[in-house]
Amino acid sequence: MKLGQSFGLKVLFILLLSSFCYSAYAEVDADAAKALAKQNNCFRCHGVDKDKDGPSFIKSAAKFKADPKATEKLLHHLTSGETAKFPDGHEEAHMILKVDDAKEINNLIAWILSQ
Numbered sequence: 057m058k059l060g061q062s063f064g065l066k067v068l069f070i071l072l073l074s075s076f077c078y079s080a081y082a083e084v085d086a087d088a089a090k091a092l093a094k095q096n097n098c099f100r101c102h103g104v105d106k107d108k109d110g111p112s113f114i115k116s117a118a119k120f121k122a123d124p125k126a127t128e129k130l131l132h133h134l135t136s137g138e139t140a141k142f143p144d145g146h147e148e149a150h151m152i153l154k155v156d157d158a159k160e161i162n163n164l165i166a167w168i169l170s171q
């Protein structure tokens with residue numbers, strides 16, 4: 057009886073773990089990413105396929121495609137307020153993304169990189 061119970065718990069644990077891994081790595085939630093970008097006014101300076109003051113997200117995805125540190129770099133870019141160069145030559149701190157949950161940032165970065 058006891059053995060059966062702990063076996064059941066193990067199966068449950070493995071199931072929970074695999075569903076967690078699946079949601080953490082497999083899917084990009086495009087709607088959530090776009091909603092977050094909209095809330096933060098990212099689209100004021102970036103189109104998905106059109107350059108505005110900043111490069112299009114398609115261009116950024118291409119730039120970081122072969123970069124194994126892409127996620128890390130974009131995380132830094134979106135959270136540190138690092139200097140951004142505008143087309144007219146002036147520089148200012150890049151906007152810092154406002155989110156409640158780190159998962160939302162990762163989802164937005166994954167979405168940008170998937171363009």
Ligand code: HEC
Nearest residue numbers: 096097098100101109110111116133139140141142151153
């Ligand atoms: C006021 C305009 C403005 C806003 C708002 C803005 N950006 Fe940018 N962004 C820029 C500019 C300008 C650059 C180019 C920086 C450079 O090349 O130095 C840039 C660069 C980037 C890059 C490319 C970084 C790289 O290293 O190549 C990404 C990705 C990006 N922004 C995402 C975002 C996201 C996501 C948001 C919303 C949280 C956002 N931006 C909001 C102006 C803006």
